[in-house]
Amino acid sequence: MIEVNVELKDRRYPIRIGSHILAESSSYAPLKCGDKVMIVSNPTVAKHYLTTVSDSLNRLGCKVSSVLIPDGEQYKTLDSLNLIFTALLQANHGRDTTIIALGGGVVGDVAGFAAASYQRGVRLLQIPTTLLSQVDSSVGGKTGVNHALGKNMIGAFYQPCAVIIDSASLDTLPKREVFAGLAEVIKYGAILDLAFFDWLEQHIDDLVSLQPQQLQYCIQRCCQLKADVVARDETEQGDRALLNLGHTFGHAIETHLGYGSWLHGEAVAVGMLMAADLSHLLGNLSRQDVFRLEKLLARANLPTVSPDGMSADDYLPLMMRDKKVLAGKLRLVLLQRLGQAYVTTNSDSELVRQAINHCSQFD
Template sequence: MLQVNVELKERSYPISIGAGLLAEPVSYHPLKQGDKVMIVSNPTIAEHYLATVTSTLETLGCVVDFVLIPDGEKYKTLSSLDLIFTALLEKNHNRDSTIIALGGGVIGDVAGYAAASYQRGIRFIQIPTTLLAQVDSSVGGKTAVNHPLGKNMIGAFYQPISVIIDTETLKTLPKREVSAGLAEVIKYGAIFDLAFFEWLEQHISELVQLDQSALEYCIQRCCQLKADVVARDETEKGDRALLNLGHTFGHAIETHLGYGNWLHGEAVAVGMLEAAALSHILGDLSEQDVFRIEKLIAQATLPTISPDGMQPEEYLPYMWRDKKVLSGQLRLILLKSLGSAYVTSQVTEQQVIDAIRRFTQQ
């Protein structure tokens, strides 16, 4: 088992990475006999893993309840949040209870926000079962639900007490979801770590095929990069914003199409290319580096072109509602070079449109 620690003083927590961790009682530390637990999952994930998690927790002597919310990004809503609150109240859970988020990024975000809100905050544990959640959304305490006018607009920064990453769960993940996770993996190399980007260029086919050794190294490296930046900037006042490379463009795609029609990672993949194109327009990123990013995204079997029918100008209303907009200025994460990102508001709408147009179907 590999471990990465997120260092946040008294709120520090471990990320455990390995195969078969869901069936190991030691994975669930600090839960103990008599603790009340509410597992939040969806029917798809529950069919595979709910019995294993429940059985292991009961071995520890925990009292286990569960609630299922519908599967999919379109259910990352206040209504789903209310389902969790109702289940907690009906089963008489109190401030000593622990929520376990068993699922992908949607489950982690909604369950985490429920934990942040219920009785003004109770413990929660992340058990991410998708690659995207394992390398990104389960780490760092971002919790939220969507609004029809914008993604992740209602939420809180609220850290888990631990993250349990069982790589065996990826074996039941659809190929499309694996690729979506690889978008966030590529992002880490592009913004922080040229050597890791180069490693990905050599090993991307192994990751697509879920090679265990490659996966464990990849997940550990991504989690370490994420843990380091969260320790420096927990609430995204500085460096943590760099983790949003491609996300302002990608969120526009997700919101325009309707949540769930494109997976988050698919939208971020195209968003990264549009951000790379804008970086090139501004004179920072070389044409060769834009091509390297495009090639790697294509090898991960991710889209490299904006959704059919979505025009460059249609991005802008969503981008102006992005959480990173400050003082009436659009702020974007761009690349100085591969492995080096920065935040800027020194861009024009025309430059943004020109960048999007490069990766728009003609």
């Protein structure tokens, strides 16, 4: 079991990474005998792992309840949040309870926001079971739900007391979701770490075929990169925004198609290419590096063109609803070069349109 620590101003928490560690009670510290816990999961994940996790916690002497929310991004809503509150109240959980998020990004975000807001805050433990949530959403404390008018518009910054990542849980994950997770993995290389980007070009096939050793190194590296960024900037006043490379374009895709059509990672893949193309148009990233990114995404079986029929006119109004919009100006994350990103509010909308069109099917 490897440990990566997230160092915050007033607190630190561990990310534990290993294979088959959900079956070991020692993975669950700081939980201990007598603690009351509520496991939040969805039916798909619960089928595979709820018994394993409950058994480990029962051996530890915890009092375990569980609640399932429906599976899918379209259920990342205030209604699902309320399901969790109802279960907590029905089972008389007090302020001393711990919420355990067992599942992918949706479960982690909704259960995390439930922990942030139940009785104004209870303890949270994250057990991400998808690659996407393991390398991204479970670390750093962003929690929340969607609104019909925009993604992730309601939520809180709320840090877990620990994150437990069992790389073996990827064995039961649909391949398409593994690929979607690789989009965020590639993102870390592109924005922060050229050496890791090089490593990914050498090992992307191993990751696609879930080679355990490469997978664990990859998860560890991504968690370390994210932990460093979060430690520097917990509430996204600065550097943390770099993690949103491709997300402003990607959110527009997800909102346009309706949640649950394209996976988040798939939308981010195309969004990153648009951001890379725009970076090139602005004279930063070289044409060759745009191709390197495109090729790596394609080898991870990710889409590299816009959804059918979606044009720049569809993107721009949706992009203006992004949380990063400040004083009515679009803020975009772009690439100076591979391994180095920056944030700008100076992006000519005509060039943004061009970049979108370059990555569209009618181009």
